[in-house]
Amino acid sequence: MPFIPHTEKDTREMLAAIGVDAIEDLFDEIPAELRIDHLHGVPEALNEMEVSRLMRERARRDGSPLCFIGAGAYEHHIPTAVWDLATRGEFYSAYTPYQAEASQGTLQTIYEYQTMITGLTGLDVSNASLYDGASGLAEAALMAVRANRRVKSGLVLLAPGVNPVYEHVAEAIAGSQGLTFEWLPMDAKSGNVAFEELPEGKEPVAVVMQQPTFPGTLEDVDRLTDWAHEQGAFAIGIANPMSLALLKAPGHWGEQGVDIACGEGQPLGVPLSSGGPYFGYMTCKQKHVRQMPGRIVGRTTDLDGNPGFALTLQAREQHIRRSKATSNICTNQGLMVTAATIYMSLLGFEGLASVARKSHANTTRLVDGLCTIDGIERLYDASYFHEVALKFDRPVAPVLAAIAEKNILGGFDLTGGAGTDALLVCATETKTDADIDACIAAFAEEMA
C-alpha cells in the first residue's frame, strides 16, 4: 500500500483496540445511500519507476526551447544551492509557524526576507508574502481602501503600463467589495502615461503604477507618484524586484515615496514552472502596517531574555478576526519566500545588479539586431530595463509559430493589447550572444 505503513497485524490490533471488526465499520455514520463503492474513472496505481517514466516522457514533449518571453515571468539562473536548501525536508514539509518555538528556522528566514525586500523596495515593513503579483495588486487596492479612509470613492486609477492581467485579477478578487478600476490615458509615442491628459477631480482612493511597465518602458514614476498624492490618493507601485537592483526604489519615488509596493517575486530564484508557484511581495510605510494583509514575523524575546521570532499582529488575520479580518488569506508562499531569501543571500546586491545589467545588455543586443530587420521597429521610444515592445508590419502570430518550430519562443504577442501588430521581447542574463543571434537570424529568415 503506497505510503501506508500498516501491517496486517497492526491493523488487527488497532481494530481490536477500537472495538470494531473491520475498517469499514468506522464509516458507519455516513448515510448508506451516499456511499460509493469504488472510484471508477481514476486509473490504476503506478509505482515510482513507472510514474517517473511517464513524467519524463511528458517533459520531453514540452522540450527546452530557447525562450525570449517575459511578460511578467522571467527566466534567470537559479543557483543550485537555492532549491537544494529549500527542499530540505525541514523547510519543505513544515507547516505554518504557529508553534513558534518549533519553527524558528522558518520564522528567522521570513524575518531575513522581510529585511531584504523592504531594503530593495525602500519601504518600512513587509509581510511574509502573498500568492503572486497579480493577486497582490488586489490585496494592495483593498488595503488602500482601508488605510486611506478619507476617500470614499472606491475608485482605483491604473497607469496604462500596469499588466492588464493584474487588472483582471484585481477586478475578480476586489470588484465585489465596491472597488472600481479605471485606466489612465497613454501617450502613444512613449508608451507611458499621458501627463497632459490626466483627469482632475476624480478623487481616486489609489493610483497604481508599474515600473518597468508591462510593455517594458520606464515611466516617470516620480511625477506620477506626486500626482497621485496631489489627488489625495495612495500611490501603489508595482515593481519587478530584479529591476530594483538598478532602478529607484518605490519608497523613494516622488516627494514622499509610494504608500504600498507590491509585485511578482518570481525573478528572485523561483522557477518559471508554467506560472507558479510564485510569490507576491508587499511592503508599505510603517504607519499602514495594521492594515496589511497576510502573515508578518517579528523579533521578540523568550523567557530567558534571548531573541527569537514569532508571528505577530495576528489580530488582523482571519483565524482571529474571522469576518472582520483584513483578508481571507491564510497561507503565504512560504517555500518560495525561503527560496528567494536564499537567492538574495547568494547574489547579494552586487550580484543582483550584475544580473540586472547583463539582462539589460542582452535585451539591447536582441532589440538592436531585430530592428535591423525590415518590418520591425520599436513601438515606443521610452527607455527600458530588460524588455521591449516591437512593432511589426505584419501579423505576429504566424511569425512566432514559424520560429517556434525551430525551437525558439520569440516573445509575447502584444497585438491584442497594443492595438497594432506588436511583440514583447526579453533576453535575460541566461542568454548567450549566440542564443540572441540565433533568435535574430530566425526572425530575419521568417520576415524575408
Added chain:
Amino acid sequence: MSELIFEKSRGGRRAFAQAPVDAGATSIPEQLLREDKPRLPEASELQTVRHFTRLSQKNFSIDTQFYPLGSCTMKYNPRACNALALLPEFAGRHPLAPVSHGQGFLSCMYELQEMLKHVTGMQGVSLTPMAGAQGELAGVAMIKAYHDARGHTERNEIIVPDAAHGTNPATATMCGCVVKEIPTGPDGDVDMAALEAVLGPNTAGIMLTNPSTLGVFERHIKDIADMVHDAGGLLYYDGANLNAILGKVRPGDMDFDVIHMNLHKTFSTPHGGGGPGSGAVGVNTRLLPYLPIPVVKKTEVDGAAVFDWAAEEDIPETIGRLSGFMGNAGVLLRAYVYMRMLGRDGMERVAEYATLNANYLMAKLRDAGFELAFPERRASHEFIVTLKHEAKEMHLTAMDVAKALLDRNFHAPTTYFPLLVPECLLIEPTETESKETLDNFVAAMIGIVKAAREDGVDYKEAPYKMPVRRLDDVKAARELDLRYDPE
C-alpha cells in the same frame, strides 16, 4: 536565535560563481536609477549554505517529527512528487509558452482535472486558485454570480457554522456578503432549528466542512442540502477534510454545488513552512458557466488528443482570473504524480487508514483518561480532546500540553480551534503514521499529565529543549521589530 545572515556579512564578499560577468553601464537615464544600496547579505556560498542548513534544523517538520496538526493533514510528501515536478522541462517552462511546447504539462493538468472530478463527484474543475482560501473566494464568487445572473442580487447572506475555519467568514466578507453564524448541536452536528431560522429570501448559500472541524461526519447533510436548496440557496463544500472520505463518499453526491480541495492536504503537496497551497475548485452543472479561468480543455485533431486553454471565449460568464497565469502549476504537478502513484485503490486506502489511525488514537487516549469532546461519535480522520478538567483541577491548559509535547519531540496538535470546545486539542494523525508512532504519542500524553498530577510539574515555562523558550507575543506586537536595522 542564530546570528542573522546580515551579521555574518562582510563588505565585498559574495557567492561569485552565481553572478554573470558584469555588463557595465546601461542606457537607463540617471534620474531613474537608485542611489542607495539596500541591505542585502554579503556572504560566501558556503556561509549561505551553512546558515540556511542550520536554520532548517530549528524547524519541526513531517520529515523529522510526528506532526498531528488537526485540520492540516500533515501526511508524508513523497520525494518523487517533488523531483518529477522539478524536471528541467517542467521547471523551465514559461507560462506563456505556446501549447505546442506544453502538451506534456497540459495533458497532466487535464487528467488532474478529470481525476478530481471523479473523486469529488463534480462536473467541472478549475485548478487556478492558489490556496484553499482563494478556492473559497472563487466558490462564493460563483454563488454570487449565479444569483446575480438570475436577478437575485438581494441574496447576499452566507451561512457559516460556528465551528468553521476563519477563512469561511472572511471569504464571505471579501465577496461582499453578510455572514450568518449558526451554532452546533451537542452531538457535533449542525443545529437544524437554527439553520431553519436563518434561511430566507436573502440566503445566498451555506459553507460547510464535512467531516466538520469537530472531526465528525455531518449526518443530516442530505436534509441540510434539501433545506438550503428549497430556500433558493447553494451549498459550498470546504474541502479541508476531504482526506477522511476519499473514495467513500463524494461532495457531489451530498448535493454540494461547489467545493474547493486543499491539494496540499489531501493530495500531499508540500506545506512549505506555510505555503504554497493549492485550492482547486469543483462545481456541478449549476455553476459550470462561472468557473474561474483558465481551465485546460481537450480537443481532437486528426484523431490525436490536443490540449489547450479554455478562457473567456469558452466560459464567457466566468468570474475571471485569480492569478497572473494559471495558479500554482508546479504544485498541481506534484498532486498529479501523487494521485497517479496512489491510483484508485490507493486513494480509498487513504481514507481507510487515516480514519483507522484517528479512531485508534482516540480510543487509546480515551482509555488513558482523556476526555473526548464527542465521545459518542466516530472520529473521522481527526478528533478533539478537551482538557477542561485538567485546566480546572491543576491549571494544565491546552497550551501547556502543546509546549510539553514539543519537549518530547512531537509537534503539537492544533490548539484552541475549533473555538467552541474549551481547552481543545484537535488531533489528526494521517494515514502515513505507523502504530508505533501513535503509541509513543499516547505515552507522551500520559506522561505529561501524570507528571503534572503526581509530581506537580507545571509547564508554564515549557518548552525547555527547543532553540528558544516560550516567546513573548505581547512584546512582539507592542515593540514591532519587523526587519534588521542596527542603526
